[in-house]
Amino acid sequence: LDGLHIEDNGTYNFTGTTTLNGNADDGLDITGQGTYTFATVNAQNNTDRGITVQGTSSGGSFTTTGGTISGNGGTAVFIDPITAHVVLDSITQSGGVSGVILDQVSGSFTINGATNISNTTGPAIAISNSPASIRFGDIAITNPGADGMSFSGVNAAVVA
Numbered sequence: 001l002d003g004l005h006i007e008d009n010g011t012y013n014f015t016g017t018t019t020l021n022g023n024a025d026d027g028l029d030i031t032g033q034g035t036y037t038f039a040t041v042n043a044q045n046n047t048d049r050g051i052t053v054q055g056t057s058s059g060g061s062f063t064t065t066g067g068t069i070s071g072n073g074g075t076a077v078f079i080d081p082i083t084a085h086v087v088l089d090s091i092t093q094s095g096g097v098s099g100v101i102l103d104q105v106s107g108s109f110t111i112n113g114a115t116n117i118s119n120t121t122g123p124a125i126a127i128s129n130s131p132a133s134i135r136f137g138d139i140a141i142t143n144p145g146a147d148g149m150s151f152s153g154v155n156a157a158v159v160a
Contacts, residue, residue, distance in 0.1 A: 002029040003046060009034040009060070014041075018067075021045055026052045027072065033060040041067035041088075048074040050093075053082055061107070064088060075101055076117070083107040084132060091115045097122045099141075105130040111137055118142035129153040 003020030006012060009032045017040040020027030027043030030036055030053045041064050043050035050069040053062045063085040069076045070092035077091065081104030090113040093099040099117030102109060109132050117124040117140070124144040127134060134157040141148040151157060 001025055003027045003043070004029070006030045006032060006034075006036065008032050011035045012037065014038045016040070017042065019044075020050075023047065026050070026074075027069075028052065030062065031055040035061050035063075037061075037063040038067070039065050041069075043067070043069050043072060043076075045071040046073065048072065049078050049096075050074075050076045050091075051078065053079045053084075062086065069093070072096065075099065077101070079103070079105050079109075081105060081129075084109050086110065087112065089113050090137075091117070093120070094118045096120055098124060098126050100125045100127070102127045102130050102132070102134070104128075105132045108133040108135075110135045114138045114140065116140045117144070119144075121145040123147040123150040125149045127151050127154050127157065131155050134158070 003023035020043045023046045026049045027046040050072040061083040074096040076093040084107045123146040124141040
């Protein structure tokens with residue numbers, strides 16, 4: 001079971017800190033074409049993905065202004081496709097398919113702090129067909145199952 005599951009096209013605003021910890025499936029799982037806005041999202045120690053936003057090919061937006069994603073069993077952050085305005089403080093992921101997967105993401109995706117990804121079965125970071133402004137702080141990748149970082153159809157990404 002997901003910590004927070006939204007399958008709707010409405011407008012959702014979470015103004016405080018949303019903590020999704022120890023759930024049997026994803027921490028946050030969104031499917032729809034709505035507007036989803038979060039102040040801070042902390043998704044930690046969930047059995048599958050930390051954050052999943054998918055199935056929004058003809059509209060919608062996903063916004064965060066901070067948060068920490070760590071210790072999840074699957075991918076830390078999976079977004080495909082949507083307009084994103086995502087700011088996170090850090091990502092730590094060991095295991096799972098990948099640490100970060102962005103596909104057909106416009107808008108912006110920023111990790112202000114460290115991104116530490118290890119022991120994935122696929123690429124640690126996979127970004128494809130995404131015109132978003134993408135920024136990472138420090139990145140440490142250890143023992144990925146495929147490429148450490150994979151970019152395809154991306155305008156630009158910055159690692160500072």
